[in-house]
Amino acid sequence: MMAGSLNAGQCELLHAVLRHCLDDDDATKGVAGNDKMLEAFFSAKRLEGCSERSISYYGSVLRRFVTKTDKSLRDVSTEDVRGYLIEYGERAGVSRVTVDNVRRVISSLFSWLEAEDYILKSPVRRIKKIKAPQVIKPVISDEEMERMRDGCSEARDLAIIDLLASTGMRVGELVRLDRDD
Secondary structure, rough: OOOOOOOOHHHHHHHHHHHHHOOOHHHOOOHHHHHHHHHHHHHHHHOOOOOOOHHHHHHHHHHHHHHHHOHHHHHHHHHHHHHHHHHHHHHOOOOOOHHHHHHHHHHHHHHHHHHHHOOOOOOOOOOEEEEOOOOOOOOOOOHHHHHHHHHOOOOHHHHHHHHHHHHHHOOHHOOOOOOOO
């Protein structure tokens, strides 16, 4: 309610003071409260319909982040997140796409914490998407397609090639198809 009358620094200070004075929920205070907030976040993601595989990925990214920052999620700053992303990219030697995926997961957590009133403002809000070069995958030419078809010795193999080519389906998706479906 005071946001219109205070600048960003004053708002954050007021929020910290009020949280310190009025917050009775010891379960989410300090570094020990991080696990409680993370579990609530994962429960919300399950409710939204995220797969267990996605939640597991979120968990590994976020637990690594929480361990490295060694702060309560309520006290994490934009500089903490930026520093972590820079260090992660350099230390792990990963692509910019991977670093942006980590940024996106961290942003998801803090957006949820903000929406649930655990924090006043997400520290990731000011961190923009990390640009990465677009990789354009080569297209199979008509001649290459004919060579693959000619190489098929059985009707099943030809059907697989035609299905992949006509639908754009991934091989992994094809493998998981159920004949009854």
